[in-house]
Amino acid sequence: MENPIKNKNILLGVTGSIAAYKAVELASQLTKAGSNVDVILTPAAEKLVSPLTFRSVTGKKVFTDADLWDTTSHIAHINLALPADIMLIAPATASTIAKLAHGQADNLLTLTALAIRCPLVVAPAMDTGMYSNAFTQENLEILEKHDITILGPDEGHLASGLSGKGRMLEARVLLGSLRFLLSRENPLAGKKVIVTAGGTQEPLDPVRVLTNHSSGKQGYALAQAALDAGADVTLISAPTSMTPPEGVKTISIQTAEEMHTAMLKEIKQTDAVIMAAAVADFRPTSKKAEKIKKEGKLSEIELEATIDILKELGEWKRSHKPDLVLIGFAAESEKLVENARKKLEQKNLNLIVANDISRNDAGFAVDTNAVTLLFKDGKRQDLPLQDKEAVAQKIIDILIQFMQS
Numbered sequence: 001m002e003n004p005i006k007n008k009n010i011l012l013g014v015t016g017s018i019a020a021y022k023a024v025e026l027a028s029q030l031t032k033a034g035s036n037v038d039v040i041l042t043p044a045a046e047k048l049v050s051p052l053t054f055r056s057v058t059g060k061k062v063f064t065d066a067d068l069w070d071t072t073s074h075i076a077h078i079n080l081a082l083p084a085d086i087m088l089i090a091p092a093t094a095s096t097i098a099k100l101a102h103g104q105a106d107n108l109l110t111l112t113a114l115a116i117r118c119p120l121v122v123a124p125a126m127d128t129g130m131y132s133n134a135f136t137q138e139n140l141e142i143l144e145k146h147d148i149t150i151l152g153p154d155e156g157h158l159a160s161g162l163s164g165k166g167r168m169l170e171a172r173v174l175l176g177s178l179r180f181l182l183s184r185e186n187p188l189a190g191k192k193v194i195v196t197a198g199g200t201q202e203p204l205d206p207v208r209v210l211t212n213h214s215s216g217k218q219g220y221a222l223a224q225a226a227l228d229a230g231a232d233v234t235l236i237s238a239p240t241s242m243t244p245p246e247g248v249k250t251i252s253i254q255t256a257e258e259m260h261t262a263m264l265k266e267i268k269q270t271d272a273v274i275m276a277a278a279v280a281d282f283r284p285t286s287k288k289a290e291k292i293k294k295e296g297k298l299s300e301i302e303l304e305a306t307i308d309i310l311k312e313l314g315e316w317k318r319s320h321k322p323d324l325v326l327i328g329f330a331a332e333s334e335k336l337v338e339n340a341r342k343k344l345e346q347k348n349l350n351l352i353v354a355n356d357i358s359r360n361d362a363g364f365a366v367d368t369n370a371v372t373l374l375f376k377d378g379k380r381q382d383l384p385l386q387d388k389e390a391v392a393q394k395i396i397d398i399l400i401q402f403m404q405s
């Protein structure tokens, strides 16, 4: 599945908040992602940022109140409203929020917001006092009651120099939220998918851990691809530097045991599990309460096996839920296909993604991956070297087929 915002008609309404400059970045990112972005500015927004700035990043005409009363354009607000797949007002001032809550339509933006047939999303931006004001809060409640999605605001530094709640969400977050909202009717809608990611850490003492080189990139790309396909996604993540995609439910864990506990809590309502995490096979038998001293002797670390989560899931699938889809990863440095096929069978998986970690352009910590897919029915498919997002999309396309068969 491609990015759900690609080729979508997105109406971006910009109002008179100082955060209007951030909407330029948003319009730029949306355009780069392949959306068709029509920007509407209120008269107050025009004073803070020029229509030409938006035109320069979207490459398209930008709409202002001049278009509303222009005798050469035919009913601008209806022409903008009808083809829209989603309308986002970002930033949304207290004044525009008040107008929306009461159906007031005295400029091109508020008029278009009344005329749309698509979902409306609002990203407030204002001073903390204005935001907590009882009128603003009541107006936001009215919007929510009418199924208008409110995104943010965030806490943090405000243009006034004060700090508090009122900051507009960053462009990256707003784009991720639109991506999520536009995916909700895709083929995996209503399906619950668990993705695990990252390398678990097994503590030796309060400062040291046993871990591996997993970056979490492939797992996070899988979580995003499953969201794009419409699924409700739970990401059980070991520590990584990655930012979870918007719309995902993230459970942060450190050890294999914590991952196992989180999995048991989630598994009952789940339709598919993709185990992309590099879970420790061994852990220190005991965690020392105090830091092991350099001066002390440490010639050996005693280890014990961790629980094989995927194997346990495979047994549970056999005894309780035969239609549970299980997808595993096998990172191997030798006899790739042979070892991976063994795991596929032993763990009762639908698919195993075999990763040759002896290559330096695939597997751990790099942006690309070259994998071999092995299916339960004996089929094998070798995917060429490609970025981890493309590998993730391919795996989710296969998951969609599993779910539909």
Ligand SMILES: Cc1cc2nc3c(=O)[nH]c(=O)nc-3n(C[C@H](O)[C@H](O)[C@H](O)COP(=O)(O)O)c2cc1C
Pocket (backbone or CB within 6 Å): 014, 015, 016, 017, 018, 019, 042, 043, 044, 045, 092, 093, 094, 095, 096, 097, 107, 125, 126, 127, 130
């Ligand atoms: C420099 C400047 C910054 C402003 N920033 C905000 C803001 O962040 N949020 C807000 O609700 N109003 C803000 N205002 C007030 C609005 O611009 C004003 O209420 C205006 O009428 C809003 O019109 P609009 O919602 O149609 O764009 C600001 C005003 C100025 C002069």
